[in-house]
Every structure is written in structure tokens, then in C-alpha cells.
Amino acid sequence: MEQEGQEPARRRLPTPAALMNWGFQLIEDVPEDELLDLVAQISRNVYGGGTIQAVRRQLGRWVPAHILDRAVLTFETQTGRVRELRDPRSLVDNERLTGRWYAGPQPGDLFWPALQQRLAKSGLRGEPLDSINASSTKIVSLLPRPGDVEISARGLVLGHVQSGKTTNFMSVVAKMCDVGYRLVIVLSGITDNLRSQTQQRLEKMLVGDAHGRWHLLTGSWSDFDANPRNAANLLGNPEHRLLAVVKKNPYRLRRLAEFLDAAGSVLRDCPIVLIDDEADQASIDVGSRGRQSRINWLIRRILNKPKVAYLAYTATPFANLLIDPSVPDDLYPRDFVVDLPCPDDYFGAETIFGRDLLAHEDGKPDQGLDVIREVPDGEVPEVQPPRSRDSVDSWHPGVPSSLAAALRWFVLATAARRHREGTPTDSTMLIHTSMRAVAHQRLAVSVADHLERLAEDLRADDRVAWDQLRQDWRNETERLPAAAMGLAPVPWEEVAGNIMPVLDHIGVVIDNYQSGDRLVYGDAPVTAVAIGGNTLARGLTLEGLVCSYFVRAASAYDTLLQMGRWFGYRPGYQDLPRIWMTNELASWFIDLATVEAEIRQQIRRYEDEHLTPHQLAVKIRKHPSLAVTSAAKMRAGITVRNSYSCQVAQTIKFHHRDGNWLKHNITAADRLLRSAAVTPGVTEVTARAGRRLLRSVPADLVLKFLNDYEFHERSPNLRSQALRDYIRKQNAHGALRNWNVVVVGQERDRVGHMDLGGCRVNLINRSRLRTPDTYADIKSLVSTWDRVADLPGTVAEIRARLDGEPTDDRLRVLRDGELGPVGLLCLYPISRDSVDESHTRGKYPRVDLRAEQHIIGVGLFFPEAWGPEEQDYVSVDLSGIAPPAEGVDVIDVEALDAEDERAGEENAAGRADG
Numbered sequence: 001m002e003q004e005g006q007e008p009a010r011r012r013l014p015t016p017a018a019l020m021n022w023g024f025q026l027i028e029d030v031p032e033d034e035l036l037d038l039v040a041q042i043s044r045n046v047y048g049g050g051t052i053q054a055v056r057r058q059l060g061r062w063v064p065a066h067i068l069d070r071a072v073l074t075f076e077t078q079t080g081r082v083r084e085l086r087d088p089r090s091l092v093d094n095e096r097l098t099g100r101w102y103a104g105p106q107p108g109d110l111f112w113p114a115l116q117q118r119l120a121k122s123g124l125r126g127e128p129l130d131s132i133n134a135s136s137t138k139i140v141s142l143l144p145r146p147g148d149v150e151i152s153a154r155g156l157v158l159g160h161v162q163s164g165k166t167t168n169f170m171s172v173v174a175k176m177c178d179v180g181y182r183l184v185i186v187l188s189g190i191t192d193n194l195r196s197q198t199q200q201r202l203e204k205m206l207v208g209d210a211h212g213r214w215h216l217l218t219g220s221w222s223d224f225d226a227n228p229r230n231a232a233n234l235l236g237n238p239e240h241r242l243l244a245v246v247k248k249n250p251y252r253l254r255r256l257a258e259f260l261d262a263a264g265s266v267l268r269d270c271p272i273v274l275i276d277d278e279a280d281q282a283s284i285d286v287g288s289r290g291r292q293s294r295i296n297w298l299i300r301r302i303l304n305k306p307k308v309a310y311l312a313y314t315a316t317p318f319a320n321l322l323i324d325p326s327v328p329d330d331l332y333p334r335d336f337v338v339d340l341p342c343p344d345d346y347f348g349a350e351t352i353f354g355r356d357l358l359a360h361e362d363g364k365p366d367q368g369l370d371v372i373r374e375v376p377d378g379e380v381p382e383v384q385p386p387r388s389r390d391s392v393d394s395w396h397p398g399v400p401s402s403l404a405a406a407l408r409w410f411v412l413a414t415a416a417r418r419h420r421e422g423t424p425t426d427s428t429m430l431i432h433t434s435m436r437a438v439a440h441q442r443l444a445v446s447v448a449d450h451l452e453r454l455a456e457d458l459r460a461d462d463r464v465a466w467d468q469l470r471q472d473w474r475n476e477t478e479r480l481p482a483a484a485m486g487l488a489p490v491p492w493e494e495v496a497g498n499i500m501p502v503l504d505h506i507g508v509v510i511d512n513y514q515s516g517d518r519l520v521y522g523d524a525p526v527t528a529v530a531i532g533g534n535t536l537a538r539g540l541t542l543e544g545l546v547c548s549y550f551v552r553a554a555s556a557y558d559t560l561l562q563m564g565r566w567f568g569y570r571p572g573y574q575d576l577p578r579i580w581m582t583n584e585l586a587s588w589f590i591d592l593a594t595v596e597a598e599i600r601q602q603i604r605r606y607e608d609e610h611l612t613p614h615q616l617a618v619k620i621r622k623h624p625s626l627a628v629t630s631a632a633k634m635r636a637g638i639t640v641r642n643s644y645s646c647q648v649a650q651t652i653k654f655h656h657r658d659g660n661w662l663k664h665n666i667t668a669a670d671r672l673l674r675s676a677a678v679t680p681g682v683t684e685v686t687a688r689a690g691r692r693l694l695r696s697v698p699a700d701l702v703l704k705f706l707n708d709y710e711f712h713e714r715s716p717n718l719r720s721q722a723l724r725d726y727i728r729k730q731n732a733h734g735a736l737r738n739w740n741v742v743v744v745g746q747e748r749d750r751v752g753h754m755d756l757g758g759c760r761v762n763l764i765n766r767s768r769l770r771t772p773d774t775y776a777d778i779k780s781l782v783s784t785w786d787r788v789a790d791l792p793g794t795v796a797e798i799r800a801r802l803d804g805e806p807t808d809d810r811l812r813v814l815r816d817g818e819l820g821p822v823g824l825l826c827l828y829p830i831s832r833d834s835v836d837e838s839h840t841r842g843k844y845p846r847v848d849l850r851a852e853q854h855i856i857g858v859g860l861f862f863p864e865a866w867g868p869e870e871q872d873y874v875s876v877d878l879s880g881i882a883p884p885a886e887g888v889d890v891i892d893v894e895a896l897d898a899e900d901e902r903a904g905e906e907n908a909a910g911r912a913d914g
Helices: 015-025 032-047 053-058 065-084 109-123 126-142 165-179 193-209 226-237 249-269 293-302 348-353 375-381 399-421 437-459 463-479 492-505 557-563 582-607 660-679 699-708 719-733 784-788 793-799 806-817 889-911
Strands: 089-092 151-158 182-190 214-217 239-244 270-276 307-313 336-339 372-374 427-432 507-511 529-534 546-550 577-583 637-639 648-650 685-687 693-698 737-744 753-756 758-764 825-828 855-861 873-877
Touching: 032 053, 032 065, 032 165, 032 737, 053 427, 089 737, 109 126, 109 165, 109 193, 126 151, 126 165, 151 165, 151 582, 165 182, 165 193, 165 270, 165 307, 182 193, 193 214, 193 239, 226 249, 239 249, 249 293, 270 293, 270 825, 293 307, 336 582, 348 582, 348 699, 372 399, 375 399, 375 699, 399 427, 399 437, 399 463, 399 529, 399 546, 399 577, 437 463, 437 492, 437 507, 557 582, 660 693, 660 699, 660 719, 660 737, 660 753, 660 825, 693 699, 699 719, 699 737, 699 825, 784 793, 784 806, 784 855, 793 806
Parallel strands: 151 307, 151 336, 182 239, 182 270, 214 239, 270 307, 372 577, 427 529, 427 546, 507 529, 546 577, 737 825
Antiparallel strands: 089 336, 637 873, 648 855, 685 693, 693 737, 753 758, 825 855
16 A cells, blocks of 8 residues: 555556466466556557457457456446436436446546545545545436546536535545546635645645646635746646635635646646535626526636536525526536435534434434523523614623523533543534624624633632532533533543633634634644634534534524534534524424425435436525525526326336335235225226226225335335325325326336236236346336327327427326326236347446336326425426437337237227227
8 A cells, every 4th residue: 555645656557468378378377466457458448549349449459358348337237227226316318328438437547546545544444435435426426537539517416515515526536536627616715714624624624645647726724826927838747736715705716717727728738627625605697687696607607617517515405496497507417416414423404403204204203402492582692683784783692591601511521531631622612693793793892801800710710610610510521411412421530520620721713804813723622612703604614613603693594504513524523402482483493404404305206217407407495484495596487387287197117126016016006996996886898909997986994005015225216105104195185086096017018927817917018227226217207198098089189189209298288188087007017028129238238127027007197286386496498308209218118018009099990990
């Protein structure tokens, strides 16, 4: 293993002579390291824009065919594994799936192995480091190849507040540099201290001692100001990597844009990655009256260069998800959205505050940790100035009982940490009551005076003061015992012995745009009460934060969540952090934890159901007291209802190896059909080729079926309870009381038949994706025309009644107009012996189904809802956006059924003529 400060050695590629010698060996005898070297050579060719076919032609002149086949198969397996990583979850545009170009870290890589060593040396090892490696690898695989002629990507990475987003994008950057990206631009917030903090972190971890391979365009205390005359030379060197950490400031961004302009044609061979940290802040276009906001215009000017990949990072993605998708060069994440996994040891809103149950969940709501302490509403005016500017001059803050308790706890928690760790470490308390600088200054005086009086009382051995601290310690450790968090308790005597040293080192620091003495962590440990506003409210990490006093009102989701600096990691002191806030604020954080969980649930659904950002926009739950984000960032948002209204819900995942599970669902479908056939009012009519149609099936029978049928657990949009609840609510408004049930069989017996509901049914063919998972994913079950499977007439006759092309929405409107609020349930009997008839290897390679039993798939087609909905959401409008071309699997579904549809129509026409 290379030592810190040394570049990892590049692997020596096999020589032509060595490759020729392989021709006389069995495949199993090929040295593994030599094979990996060949795979690495294939990878570099593909990264540079080559194809597998071109690589075969190039290497086939001296590499034996069986050896080259194995190397290509290894490369394709690696790229497939990258795409199938389950974490992070992602919403991915189909076009991003066509490449499968990135095979993960390779022998000879320089930047990622060096960063990996430094991360491990800093304490990030084992599963956390493996997770960073996996998630960053997947993100790189979603971005364009550096060798593509043009690069124009828009991606969004959804992290968690204070969760390690910087570590993730550093890892992404390192791997992108290994494959050939040359210029790294990091847009880091709008404050100097955050930009400097990010620069220092990147220099220490990403650059390290490898300054010979890096050219730094910015420094710890110097923002971008490079001379444009040097641009062509700097950007034209393929061996160097350039780094610029730039504040989102018009002057700096203009200088950067001019620098790139000056490089001219050099940029056609210089792949650039632009990381937009805190991407919901300042980057969004908030201009009015046709005028584009300056920072957004400058970012888009940079992105209009020939080869730039844009990757946005944020923990509060509300504004980013509401960017107008109809503006082609704006920042809407059109290519992919990735949800980073939440580390087990991370303290986020859900862990701290708890959240409500989501639509598909059962059980009791999560109550969170017992770490929230109340600030009575009557005490808020003592620490928060009046809203009127004129009244601030006469306002003089106090230290109410809640703030006094918080200050005492900060002393106690810091003392306990000193005992556990054996030495002073950074320990911080945050007081955030107002955005006004004058309020910070006055409150700081009151807090400093109070701490001084507490220290004097304790030095004088005041029994009341000491007893209060002891009682505080006893009360808090009983409410949240250290053992509950896996830690050893700290005896009172050890805490008491460290209290005076803590008080001797506490400093009260004002951190705002006016203060000269900012909160800075360095070599010497800091023990500080930090009082501030916006400069402490986003991005900046407060080291060792154990106590927060927070009564700052906020009007929007993103603002409130970003103010929560208490989110993050608390290694070794998980039992000690406490938060003082009003009950109303605490309830808002519970609501926001629920909103966050719902967004991440949607992203999981998108990946599981192979949906894309162009097909379905993320919906964000509205709140009665809070805005989702600022009004200027929501101009493209529309109010929608999150329900099954107008939706198609289809099963695409099955436990194909579980014979009992499959038999259970066959029995459920059989029971439904037999019960419906003998129910008064239900009629059976002739349907199109190979299909059985039962009309006017009562909702009760459908509800029983949905309760009986077992959906695959990785089908988040198909939860039995949620489906049944929605149908019952619609029943109360007079809709979905009757259903039409269609058994979607084939006209001819091509892949087998079965008895279902007392009738013979010819089975349909559905192959599965080639994945290493233990379940079958068929990707698509229903076809476009299934939306009107219960309408009378042939496909040609229905097409003639349409107003335009047969889109799902037009077919739904036609069906709703003719049948009203009647539900449609389609049952798809799938042959266990279904075979792959697509013969595709590119986008979604398929294999034969090979199931233990025949499979019953379900498609639910919902008309437009009747009656009021319970919850409003905001989303972007995708109705005017042309969707990307359908993937081969949708075409496969149509093609598989088309022949039998035509045969059925011809037979029907023949019978009519006769």
C-alpha cells in the first residue's frame, strides 16, 4: 500500500507478447491481475468516447478472442453492478441508462485511491467508507463520459443537513478526475467563511500532497481571480487537474466565466464538472418581469461551454425540484435525482423529532428522542427583539429560565465530554433568536454576564448553584440514559470536577456579517457559545454542538431545516445534545421530517418502477403555516393532489422463486373471478382477442382481492392498505363503487395456458431484467391500450374516437367520458416459461423468466377522482414537456401483444362479415 503523500502506482498494462501468450492458456489460467489490467484498458477507451466494438477491433489484433471476451464480459459486469447498486436511490433519465460506461475504480487510478487513504486515516473506515465508495461510484456512472463530444448534464444529489455531503462530492470528483475530467469548479455558498472552510477541506483531503498534479485556482483566503490570459495553457494540459472553489458572488462568477471564455477552443477537449453545493441557495433564477437573476445567468453561462456536467448538492431540494423544466438550459435536474443513504449514526430531523406515518405505513408514529426542551412562549420576547426596527433600540434582552437552563446544560455536557475523552475538544452552543446583528450584540452581553455570575457563584461554593447543576444532571440523564445510546454513564463526581475548567474557557462569540471575531476552529480546542443568524444558518459546521437555543421564526421549509445546525454526527456523545425551542417550532420540525421522508419515498418509487424526471415530477406536501420555499423560487410550481387519481398502478416485481407466494396470488385472482361471475348485476361480455371482461363488479370484491393479493414489498406505490383506503374514500363520494375486471390473455396459446376463474386462459409472455436480485423485475407489465381494455370496439375503432394520438391521458379522458367513475382492474396471467424475445444487450438486458409457478400481475387504472382530496402538494408541470423516447421494454410489451391483438381483430371482422 502506498504511504500517505505518495501517488498510487499505475498498473503496468500487459504487453502484446504477454497477451499473445495467453492464447496458449485456458481461460481459468489467465492471471487475475493481468486480466484486470486489460479491463482497465477497455475502461479507459470507453471513458474516452470509444465503443466496445471499437475496442474489440483495436485489441483483437493481438488479444485472443476468448481472453478478450472474458475481459469485455468483466467490464460489462462491473458497469452493470454499478447501475444496480441499491444505495443511493435515484430517479434516472432513460438516456443516462444507455451508456453503462463507468466500471468503478480501476487499477492505475490516482485520485480516488489517494482520497480513500486520507478518509481512512481521518477515521472513516469500514461500512461508512464502503457506503461513500458505492454512492459516489453510482453518481459518476450517471454522468456523461469525459470523451463524449458534448457534455451537458443536470443532476441533483439529495443529502441530509450536516451529513457529509462534502465527503460525497469529494469522492465523486476524485473518481471523475481519474476518468478524465480536468477542471473541478465547486460553488460553495454565499459567505466567505463557508467558502474558506470548503477550500481548506478540499485541499487537505482531495489534493493532499499531490500538488504536482493539481493546480489551485483559489486559495483558503483568496476567491477566484485568475488571469484569463493563462486560461488556454492551464486548461490545455491533460495531465493536470484544476480546482476552483468559488463563492456564489456575481463578481467572482463573472471572473470565472471570462476565464473560461478566454480558453476558446481548448474547452472542447477539457471536461468540466461543476459542483453546486447548497444548490438551493442563490443558484435558482428568482428574477422578475422577464429579467434573469444575475447569479443564475452566470452559472448558466458557464454551463453553456462545450463539456460541462452540473451536479447540484443540497439537503433541502424544494426549490431545485420546482425549477421550470421547460427552460432547457436552466438547472432543473432533468437527468437524475439521487437520494444519498442516511448513515446509521446520523442524527437528522426524523431521529431527533420523529415524524408522522406515511400513506403506506402501519403501526405507531416515531416519537423521536427525548432531547427537546420547551421555551415557553412568554419567554420569547426576552431573547427576541420586536419586529419593528424602531422598537429594537429600546429592547434589552434578558436571560429567562429556559436560556439559563440551556447554558447550564452546555457547561454540564462539555464537562462530561472532557471526562470521556480525557482532554478538551471543540464544544459549541448555538443561540439563534434573530437575524439582526444588533440583537446578537445585546444578547451576547446578557449571556456573558450570566455565565460570569454562574462562575462566581460556583467559585464561592454556593450550594444553591451546585445543587441546581447536580439536579439538572440527574434529570437529564434519567430522561435519556447514556446506556440507551450505547455509552457508559458519567458519574456526577467526574462531571463536577470538570465544570470550573469548562467555565474558565468558555467564550461568547458573535458570528454575523458585522462581527470581526468570527467562530473559527483551529488547532486549539474551542469552547464557545455562538450567537448569530444567517451566517450560522447554512453550510457551516459547528464542531461539537451539544446545546442549541432556537426561537428564530422562519416562513419556509428550506430556511427552517437549514437553521437546524444540530443535525449531524455526535460520536461519543450521542446522549448529550439538547435543543430548546417553542412547542410550535418542534411540531413544525416533525412535519418537515414527514415531508422529507415522503420525498425520499417518491425517489425510491421512481427507481423501483423505472420512472424518470420527465415522466413524473416530485410532489412536495404543503403546510398550513409554512411555505415550501420562497415565492420567487416557486413560480413554476402548481398545486396538485397526491392520490391515485388518473394514475396507472402496475406490478412489475415478483418473488418468482417462491412457489407458495405465487400460488397464493393465483388463488386470490381465481377467487375474485369466481365470486364476481356469480354476483348479481355482474355481466360478462366479449372483449378483444384472448381477453375476458366482467362488468360492474362491486367494489367490495375488489377490496377483498386487494387485501388478499400480496404485492412485492419493493413496490412502494402498490400498498394494499393505501389502495383500499383510497377506494373507500372515493366510494364515499360516489366513485369507484363499480369496477370492470379484465383478464388479459392471448388469442393463441404461445407460451402455455392455465385455468383461472373457471375458464381457460392463454398466458402472456414477460421476460425479466438481467439483475443479480433474487426477485424478478419485468420493468413493464401494461401496454398503452390496456387503459381502455374495457371499452367496446376494436383498437382501430377506439383510435377513430380519439382526439389525437393514443396517449395515456387521451385514452383516460375518452374512457372517463364513456364509462364515468368506474375503476378498471386488469389481471395478467404470465407464463412461468416466458422467454426473452427482445435480444437486447444495451439498455436493459433481459433473460428468460424461469419462475416456479405462473405469475398473476395486476394493473389498476384509476379515473379522475371525485370529491375533495385531503392533502395538497406542489410540483412542476410536466404536461408540456415532450417525454424522452420510450425504452425498449415498453416497445417490447406492445410488440408482444400486438400480433395477437391483430389476429383477434381479424377474426372478429371475419365473423362479422360471415
